[in-house]
Amino acid sequence: MSTPVYLTLEEVVRRYRNQVSEGTLRNWRSHRIGPSFIKIGKAVLYPLEEGAD
Known part of the structure; x- marks a missing residue:
């Protein structure tokens, strides 16, 4: 089982080409x-597998 990879808010914006x-x-x-996300403290992270679509 692989470790999930997450994108930051800025990385998601770049991935969607602004x-x-x-x-x-x-x-x-x-x-x-919109895309699913998790919050860890103040950090908002988006799973790469779902953010890629």
């Missing part, structure tokens, strides 16, 4: 839509 802004991702999180 088509989705940090603000949009924050808004989606508050409305519980």
Whole structure:
């Protein structure tokens, strides 16, 4: 079983080639839509497997 890989907020924005802004991702999180994420302290991380689509 492999260790899951997570992306930071900035990495997700780059992965989507700036088509989705940090603000949009924050808004989606508050409305519980968009890519899944986890919070560890203040850090928000997105699983790579789901963020790749």
